[in-house]
Amino acid sequence: MPITIATALPFEHTIRHLTLATILLLGLTACGSGQVPTGEWTGTIDTLSSGEIVVHNTADPLWTPEEAWQVVEDLRIGEAMSEGPDLFSAVYSFDVDAWGRIFVLDNQAQEVRIFDSAGNFVRTIGGKGEGPGEFVSAGSVDLSRNGEIWVMGMSLGRVSVFDTTGTYLRGERTNTGGRIMLPYPGGFDPMGRYNVVLPPSVMDGMARFDQSYSPIDTISLPENPVEAEYFDLVNEDGFTLMSAAVPFQGFMAWRWSPTGTAWTLLTGRYELTEMTTSGEVVRRVTRDYEPIPVTDEDREQAIENLEWFTSQGGQIDHSKFPKSRPSTASFFVDDEGNLWVEQQVTASDADNAGRLFDLFDAEGRYLGMLRLPFSLAWSRPEPVVREGVLYGVTSDEVGVPYVVRARIVKP
Numbered sequence: 001m002p003i004t005i006a007t008a009l010p011f012e013h014t015i016r017h018l019t020l021a022t023i024l025l026l027g028l029t030a031c032g033s034g035q036v037p038t039g040e041w042t043g044t045i046d047t048l049s050s051g052e053i054v055v056h057n058t059a060d061p062l063w064t065p066e067e068a069w070q071v072v073e074d075l076r077i078g079e080a081m082s083e084g085p086d087l088f089s090a091v092y093s094f095d096v097d098a099w100g101r102i103f104v105l106d107n108q109a110q111e112v113r114i115f116d117s118a119g120n121f122v123r124t125i126g127g128k129g130e131g132p133g134e135f136v137s138a139g140s141v142d143l144s145r146n147g148e149i150w151v152m153g154m155s156l157g158r159v160s161v162f163d164t165t166g167t168y169l170r171g172e173r174t175n176t177g178g179r180i181m182l183p184y185p186g187g188f189d190p191m192g193r194y195n196v197v198l199p200p201s202v203m204d205g206m207a208r209f210d211q212s213y214s215p216i217d218t219i220s221l222p223e224n225p226v227e228a229e230y231f232d233l234v235n236e237d238g239f240t241l242m243s244a245a246v247p248f249q250g251f252m253a254w255r256w257s258p259t260g261t262a263w264t265l266l267t268g269r270y271e272l273t274e275m276t277t278s279g280e281v282v283r284r285v286t287r288d289y290e291p292i293p294v295t296d297e298d299r300e301q302a303i304e305n306l307e308w309f310t311s312q313g314g315q316i317d318h319s320k321f322p323k324s325r326p327s328t329a330s331f332f333v334d335d336e337g338n339l340w341v342e343q344q345v346t347a348s349d350a351d352n353a354g355r356l357f358d359l360f361d362a363e364g365r366y367l368g369m370l371r372l373p374f375s376l377a378w379s380r381p382e383p384v385v386r387e388g389v390l391y392g393v394t395s396d397e398v399g400v401p402y403v404v405r406a407r408i409v410k411p
Helices: 019-025 294-307
Strands: 014-018 044-048 051-055 070-077 091-094 104-108 111-115 121-125 138-143 149-153 158-162 168-171 196-197 205-209 215-220 228-232 240-245 252-256 262-266 271-275 282-289 328-333 339-343 356-360 366-369 384-386 388-394 401-409
Touching: 014 401, 070 366, 091 138, 091 384, 091 388, 091 401, 104 138, 104 401, 262 328, 282 356
Parallel strands: 051 282
Antiparallel strands: 014 044, 044 051, 070 401, 091 104, 104 111, 111 121, 138 149, 149 158, 158 168, 196 205, 205 215, 228 240, 252 262, 262 271, 271 282, 328 339, 339 356, 356 366, 384 388, 388 401
């Protein structure tokens, strides 16, 4: 029986409103192992009759200027002019072990490259092919809790498992139906369960397995409550030949939390929702924000980007263009449960190298803004945060990917 992850429910009448004094008495933590903020939080927390907690934040941060976190890069792996293993084609997945070794899945080579905590190359695992220990359309590399290396090869419907030295151990069959998804949204979640994306013919969801690849259950993927709009090219028989998404629409992103719940972000209305895999909505978090208007220049650029569609006879209905664009781009959850919400890049911020993030604690309170010293790959692979260290994938001005490591400094 599939376990359904439900989407956020409409707001209900609140049965209790917590004052700021009550919130302070509850002793909600905001910075994990960091210093507790001394600023005054100006938001509200409501508990609905369903038990759902609704957290509304103003644009005023809880951090004082002296309490804001900083991210300091201390390692970068990659070389644009290299002919060695530190030249990456595309990095859709990576993982980090307890010793700080970094396992990078290179898409073109279809191999996993291991680097030590100092960034030195150690060895390569796998390679392109259909034999044991080889991959076709490998989408993710994940480390099990006993240190095994699991690589999902989607075209072959097989998870290849290696030991800590890179020796091939076994292959586990998957019911992927040959579905290619790059980046791959499955793999190990923070609770140690291995998630395999099922083909739509079975269900729009995932099968979950334990560390020995024994089945646990199935879950449905979160559904976007906002229906996306498209421009369609339709033939004379009414058959849709191709479609193009209307630009500047909001969408839904989702991530696992360290406690096994799932968080979703609706970028179009800056709404975060925490839910259990049984479908219970636990918490909803919102923040006041200023809509970003879609300018004439934005529309012209969007139309130019849709030339592949219009050149084949597709028509663009300008009335479908939204008047404003989403204020957020994506998000991730760190190992302490803090929410990092990436702000949408605006024209005034386009020249900055790093991206701006809004930080929320695990309870949903807005802490403040933080700028990374580098840009991150959009959406996936999502960063890995372990004990105050952030790992991610960035790229240079010509698109060459790098793996970066940075310390999160919490005053």
